Amino acid sequence: MAEVRWLSDAEQRAWRAYLEATMLLFDALDRQLQVESDMPHGYYEILVRLSEADGRALRMSELAATTRSSRSRLSHAVARLEDRGWVRRCVAEGDRRGQVATLTDLGFEVLAAAAPAHVRTVRAHVIDRLTPEQVAQLEAIGRAIADGLSEAT
Amino acid sequence: MAEVRWLSDAEQRAWRAYLEATMLLFDALDRQLQVESDMPHGYYEILVRLSEADGRALRMSELAATTRSSRSRLSHAVARLEDRGWVRRCVAEGDRRGQVATLTDLGFEVLAAAAPAHVRTVRAHVIDRLTPEQVAQLEAIGRAIADGLSEAT
DNA sequence: TCAGCATAGTTGAGCGCTCAATTATTTCCG
DNA sequence: CGGAAATAATTGAGCGCTCAACTATGCTGA
Numbered sequence: 001m002a003e004v005r006w007l008s009d010a011e012q013r014a015w016r017a018y019l020e021a022t023m024l025l026f027d028a029l030d031r032q033l034q035v036e037s038d039m040p041h042g043y044y045e046i047l048v049r050l051s052e053a054d055g056r057a058l059r060m061s062e063l064a065a066t067t068r069s070s071r072s073r074l075s076h077a078v079a080r081l082e083d084r085g086w087v088r089r090c091v092a093e094g095d096r097r098g099q100v101a102t103l104t105d106l107g108f109e110v111l112a113a114a115a116p117a118h119v120r121t122v123r124a125h126v127i128d129r130l131t132p133e134q135v136a137q138l139e140a141i142g143r144a145i146a147d148g149l150s151e152a153t
Numbered sequence: 154m155a156e157v158r159w160l161s162d163a164e165q166r167a168w169r170a171y172l173e174a175t176m177l178l179f180d181a182l183d184r185q186l187q188v189e190s191d192m193p194h195g196y197y198e199i200l201v202r203l204s205e206a207d208g209r210a211l212r213m214s215e216l217a218a219t220t221r222s223s224r225s226r227l228s229h230a231v232a233r234l235e236d237r238g239w240v241r242r243c244v245a246e247g248d249r250r251g252q253v254a255t256l257t258d259l260g261f262e263v264l265a266a267a268a269p270a271h272v273r274t275v276r277a278h279v280i281d282r283l284t285p286e287q288v289a290q291l292e293a294i295g296r297a298i299a300d301g302l303s304e305a306t
Numbered sequence: 307t308c309a310g311c312a313t314a315g316t317t318g319a320g321c322g323c324t325c326a327a328t329t330a331t332t333t334c335c336g
Numbered sequence: 337c338g339g340a341a342a343t344a345a346t347t348g349a350g351c352g353c354t355c356a357a358c359t360a361t362g363c364t365g366a
Contacts, residue, residue, distance in 0.1 A: 004268075004269040004272055004273065005272075005273075005276060006272060007272065007275070007280065010285075010288060010289065011288055013292050014280075014288045014289065014291045014292035014295065015275060015279065015280065016295075017291070017292045017294075017295030017296045017299060018292075018294075018295040019198075019295075020221055020295065020299045021294070021295040021296070021297075021299040021302070022175055022179075022295075023221045023222075024221055024298075024299055024303065025298055025302060026175075027221075028302055045172075068173055068176045068177055068180075069176075115157075116157040119157055119158075119159060119160065120157065122160070122168060123158060123160075124301075125298060125301055125302055126168065126171075126298055127160065127164050127167075127168065129297045129298060129301045130294060130297055130298075132163075134290065134293065134294050134297070135163060135164055135167045136163065136167065137287065137290040137291075137294065138167045138170070138171050138294055139163070139166050139167035139170045139171075140287065141170075141171075141174070141283060141287050141290065141291055141294075142167065142169075142170030142171040142172075142173065142175075143170050143174070144174075144282045144283055144287070145174035145177070145178055145278060145279055145282060145283075146170060146173045146174040146177055148277075148278055148282045149174070149178060149181055149278055150177065
């Protein structure tokens with residue numbers, strides 16, 4: 001094992017600030033969505049991605065890719081969304097292994113009802129607390145980190 | 154309900170980049186710690202905070218505050234850490250309602266063994282992918298968000 | 307052609323977290 | 337003082353996620 005390059009003070013402060021912010025933020029987002037719309041943040045993400053897709057439908061694997069979640073996580077989640085009638089699954093044309101998840105009208109309505117309060121929460125805790133420059137910086141930083149983690153194909 | 158101020162394109166991109174990065178990152182951190190040190194990231198955080206405290210001990214409520222976790226979460230977590238022999242609990246002097254969690258020698262060793270690989274992971278996925286300026290920006294952004302969420306006393 | 311491997315997705319056990327309820331102790335103040 | 341409220345922490349039910357194992361279908365080449 002090579003030497004460990006510990007974090008400098010500045011790096012440590014940045015890392016901890018990011019961790020702290022993210023922890024508090026994710027808890028807050030989850031709570032807001034849970035209380036006001038009866039769904040965890042992960043479900044909201046799934047509904048959003050489906051709502052943006054052609055025909056409001058996506059293959060399970062595509063949906064897993066865009067939501068950055070494992071196949072297993074998605075399977076469990078979509079199963080529950082289906083129970084609620086927010087999403088419907090059917091076999092994909094041309095590949096009977098595949099499943100296509102489709103957002104139902106009810107699912108779309110639920111999403112439309114949840115979105116305003118969710119966006120307000122994101123604004124209140126993140127966007128509106130940052131300068132436009134910081135918003136741009138956050139995008140660049142996020143991209144740098146995400147790209148590094150994505151390339152692990 | 155007031156009008157909704159939806160996110161602009163730039164805001165949307167920043168928010169999604171941050172979400173994506175954080176999702177991938179937290180999954181990666183959790184997996185690394187789980188595989189190499191048999192603990193979730195949350196447990197690591199608890200061990201770190203205890204190791205930095207005077208006498209390697211903290212009141213449950215202080216530990217909850219510094220790790221930004223609920224009392225309930227912490228109770229469950231410390232119960233498991235105690236089962237593993239990494240932490241010990243005893244009643245606080247002067248207030249028999251309180252409990253003091255103390256890092257055991259074994260717990261300290263486990264933390265010391267886990268730390269190098271964890272720090273390498275944080276470097277590889279975050280710090281070393283950012284410029285020093287970006288590290289400073291991340292701290293400022295993190296602080297802005299965390300401060301907003303903390304003030305909800 | 308068909309065996310072997312790859313791909314798509316599901317399933318169940320086990321764990322950590324949330325919420326609400328609960329226990330135990332201390333503080334406040336009429 | 338003594339009862340009510342505040343504080344400290346735990347507990348258990350329920351849910352979402354991970355991992356590993358599994359089913360089912362498609363592809364590929366000797």
